[in-house]
Amino acid sequence: MPVIHSPDDPALDELCRRFSALAGDLDRGGAWPVEQLALCRDYGVLSWFFPAEFGGQGWDEADIVRGELKLSAACLTTMFILTQWAGACRRIVASENAALAARLAPHLLAGRTFATLGISHLTTSRRHLSQPALAAEEMPNGFRLNGLSPWVTGGRHAHTIVIGAELADRRRVLLALDTRWPGVRAGDDAPLIGLNASHTGPIYCDNVLVPRHDLIAGPSEDVMAGARGSNTGGLQTSTLAIGVAGAAVDFLFAEAERRADLLVPAGGLRAELLEVRGDLLAAALGEERCSTQDLRTRANSLVLRATQAALAAAKGTGYVVGHPAGRWCREALFFLVWSCPQQVMAANLCELAGLSE
Numbered sequence: 001m002p003v004i005h006s007p008d009d010p011a012l013d014e015l016c017r018r019f020s021a022l023a024g025d026l027d028r029g030g031a032w033p034v035e036q037l038a039l040c041r042d043y044g045v046l047s048w049f050f051p052a053e054f055g056g057q058g059w060d061e062a063d064i065v066r067g068e069l070k071l072s073a074a075c076l077t078t079m080f081i082l083t084q085w086a087g088a089c090r091r092i093v094a095s096e097n098a099a100l101a102a103r104l105a106p107h108l109l110a111g112r113t114f115a116t117l118g119i120s121h122l123t124t125s126r127r128h129l130s131q132p133a134l135a136a137e138e139m140p141n142g143f144r145l146n147g148l149s150p151w152v153t154g155g156r157h158a159h160t161i162v163i164g165a166e167l168a169d170r171r172r173v174l175l176a177l178d179t180r181w182p183g184v185r186a187g188d189d190a191p192l193i194g195l196n197a198s199h200t201g202p203i204y205c206d207n208v209l210v211p212r213h214d215l216i217a218g219p220s221e222d223v224m225a226g227a228r229g230s231n232t233g234g235l236q237t238s239t240l241a242i243g244v245a246g247a248a249v250d251f252l253f254a255e256a257e258r259r260a261d262l263l264v265p266a267g268g269l270r271a272e273l274l275e276v277r278g279d280l281l282a283a284a285l286g287e288e289r290c291s292t293q294d295l296r297t298r299a300n301s302l303v304l305r306a307t308q309a310a311l312a313a314a315k316g317t318g319y320v321v322g323h324p325a326g327r328w329c330r331e332a333l334f335f336l337v338w339s340c341p342q343q344v345m346a347a348n349l350c351e352l353a354g355l356s357e
């Protein structure tokens with residue numbers, strides 16, 4: 001199988017075609033995407049995210065964004081799972097705990113083990129509650145965990161969960177939780193309105209002792225700062241939203257070939273898509289034309305409108321289960337809730353209420 005060496009590599013387009021062909025069944029069946037993840041391994045997608053010293057291709061952020069735009073347009077569920085995997089891997093290889101990175105990275109890169117993230121309770125979930133969702137107690141040889149991480153994508157398929165926990169003095173730790181440790185239990189997957197094949201659910205920890213050699217970062221108050229990637233301040237959430245919007249706009253143009261009345265709205269959405277995508281790529285290259293929160297707000301707005309425009313164009317046919325337009329609409333709603341910072345949520349709500357300027 002050809003290894004993808006750049007976002008312009010024809011092998012990436014080939015992989016996207018394979019993902020697109022599988023996306024409808026994946027959405028309807030809800031089974032874990034074993035085949036798609038194996039394809040990611042075989043086409044070398046996993047290696048984009050690992051630096052050369054770990055045997056990866058070490059793509060820069062702009063190339064990763066360009067690759068992810070294509071993959072998310074083809075199959076959001078697989079790309080989303082990959083995002084959580086990549087966020088976990090990034091944090092492991094960026095850790096000052098070099099021994100941990102050396103131990104885990106080769107297996108993750110080869111696709112022999114799967115890793116995911118359980119960090120939302122430190123950022124965007126359960127922040128209004130007085131008690132931490134997952135409490136950590138420092139012990140001489142490690143950290144004892146009690147509680148849960150409420151949203152963990154692919155948690156029951158994972159060997160390692162990069163998990164956050166809070167000490168009584170409010171300092172936090174980030175740990176590589178080995179899911180085989182006694183006391184770790186995956187709860188039932190949440191039944192979702194989209195992305196069901198992501199198998200997202202809670203991970204419970206009942207007196208789990210994580211050895212100190214599995215500490216990724218902390219204890220410190222800003223344990224989430226630093227590593228870019230799958231955090232609320234990163235570009236990945238916007239990238240995936242813009243990817244899905246792109247798929248919807250392409251669909252509109254394909255329809256417009258036979259229906260000239262669609263050309264004006266399709267053109268308007270494409271102009272907006274190109275502008276937002278341009279700002280995204282500029283940010284990935286280090287040139288900040290707008291804040292990441294502004295970008296996310298615009299990406300959320302665009303993906304909701306573009307997917308609904310695709311559904312409107314597809315008419316009743318698009319409302320039948322199995323048509324991609326209906327799936328894109330459900331998937332677009334995910335961006336309203338996934339790792340959504342307070343300011344972005346507030347801006348989205350104002351727009352929905354017709355209050356934006």
Ligand SMILES: Cc1cc2nc3c(=O)[nH]c(=O)nc-3n(C[C@H](O)[C@H](O)[C@H](O)COP(=O)(O)OP(=O)(O)OC[C@H]3O[C@@H](n4cnc5c(N)ncnc54)[C@H](O)[C@@H]3O)c2cc1C
Pocket residue numbers: 084116117118119120121123124125126127128150151152153154192195198200337338339340
């Ligand atoms: C499909 C899916 C996959 C995900 N995958 C992952 C993953 O792999 N890893 C990860 O770390 N995270 C993941 N997340 C978590 C995600 O990024 C967000 O953290 C999550 O969507 C936040 O929603 P919440 O209901 O937990 O928010 P909360 O803020 O906990 O809100 C829960 C409820 O509390 C109430 N509430 C909210 N705020 C207040 C308030 N101020 N006062 C009183 N009541 C309030 C509301 O009624 C709300 O419905 C995933 C989420 C989804 C939906």
